[in-house]
Amino acid sequence: MGELAGRTVLVTGAGRGIGRAEALYLADAGANVVVNDPGVEIDGRGGDGGIAAAVVDEIRARGGRAVADTGSVADWAAARGMVDRAVAEFGDLHAVVNNATIEVNKGLERLTEAEFDDVVAVKLKGTFAVSHWAAVYWRGQERADRAIVNTASGSGLLNPLPTQTNYAAANAGVAAMTTVHALELRRLGVRVNCVSPSMVRTRLTNPVPGMDQAPPDGQLDPKDPAVVAPLVAYLVSEGCPLTGQVLSVRGGSIAVNHGWARGAQVTKDGALWTVAELAESLAAQPLEDPFDRLATALGGALGVQGRDAFEAMVNAELDKD
Ligand SMILES: NC(=O)c1ccc[n+]([C@@H]2O[C@H](COP(=O)([O-])OP(=O)(O)OC[C@H]3O[C@@H](n4cnc5c(N)ncnc54)[C@H](O)[C@@H]3O)[C@@H](O)[C@H]2O)c1
Structure with a gap:
């Protein structure tokens, strides 16, 4: 018997990449899996x-139990339909893994209203929609060990990427939603956490230099989509104590994030600040340039030496017509 035997898990965007690897891992561990993906x-x-x-066929061929769902997480009725499908097919729903995403990467001046709305609709509203319908279902149940695992990205948390207004904002929203839902759903026996994968080889990261490099056969590949799956399996497992956590995963490393942390502070009592006073005291504080953070996180990984060279590369992309 696998460690997830008897648990039913809905994985969104499970047709490819990280979601597919999660669905296979969860099914191998004994879970019944709803494989959601419209294949866009x-x-x-x-x-x-x-x-x-195809993923359902793969799971069944390995002796597992799965059912396909092709609804869009951005569609309110389809999101409800996924939850209903889990219950209709397997008798219950124990966990949701919100993994679906799309990407449209452009600098701010070129990004259209529809391109902003579309990415936010899948990543942010989709996470809300599926979580909402799962919570509605769970509210009517015996309070028991249920879980939601959201998926965010370093772009939005640690190193917001230029060209990703829509995606970074949506991912930051997913992390914020994770902590709100963890607090709200505690009373229903539902734990809510978030994983934030990094440098995983999927169609989203194909253009990133070096992503195609893999270690020799037999060695663990830190960019394999499967690196995220054991953590997700742990987070949906019965008795896992974690809730409200946002965990970054890169290869075999898992980091517990602490979100926005309060930094330097200036205070004036008894009267409003003047602009001149702020110019003197606030500007003197140790302020972080977010580009330094980005360059530290990604410049080396992309094979670009030096902050200035990295900034020139990013600006060239943004200046495209
Ligand atoms: N690959 C990485 O290194 C990386 C890094 C950070 C975060 N992530 C996150 O991991 C998750 C998976 O990304 P991936 O790299 O495997 O991408 P992917 O493109 O390989 O897979 C995403 C899947 O989501 C599906 N999808 C798109 N719109 C949908 C919708 N409306 N409803 C349901 N499914 C939909 C797609 O059809 C696709 O199969 C995403 O949430 C992404 O933001 C990935």
Whole structure:
């Protein structure tokens, strides 16, 4: 018997990449899995029902239990339908893994209203929609060990990426929603955590230099989509004590994040600050340039030597017509 035997888990965006690896791992561990994925292009266009069905076939061929769902997480009724499908097919729903995303990367001046809305609709509203319907279902149940695992990105948490207004904002929102839902759903016996993968080889990261490099056969590949799956399995498992946590995963390293942390502070009592006083005291504080953070996190990993060279590369991308 696998450690997740008897638990039913809905994984969104499970047709490819990290979600697919999570679905396979969860099913191997004994879970019944709802494999949700409409099989869209990276930017959300199109759709292919065969993408989710292929993962279900793979799970069944390995002796596991799974059912496909091709609804969009951004569609309110379809989100409800995924929860209903889990219950109809397997009799219950124990956990939701909100993993689905699309990406449209452009600098602020080129990004359209629709491109902003589309990414936020899948990543942020989709996480809300599926979590909402799961919580509605759980509210009517015996209070027991239930879980939500959201998925965020370093772009939005630790190193917001230029060209990702929509994606970074949505991912930061997912992390914020995680802590709100952890507090709200505690009373229903539901734990809510968030994983934040990094440098995992999927179609989203294909263009990143060096992503195609893998160690020799037989050695663990730190960029394999499967690196996130054991953590997700732990977070949905019965008796896991974690809730309200946002955990970054890169290869075999898992970091517990502390979110926005209060930094230097200036205080004036008894009267409003003047602009001149602020110019003197606030500007004298140790302020962080977010680009330094980005360059430290990604510049070396992308093979670009030096902060200035990295900034020139980023600006060239932003200046495209
Ligand atoms: N790959 C990385 O290194 C990395 C880094 C940070 C965060 N992430 C996060 O990991 C998650 C998975 O990303 P991935 O790299 O595996 O991407 P991916 O493109 O390989 O997989 C995403 C899947 O989501 C599906 N999807 C898109 N719109 C959907 C919708 N409306 N409803 C349901 N499913 C939908 C797609 O069809 C696709 O199969 C995402 O949340 C992403 O933000 C990935």
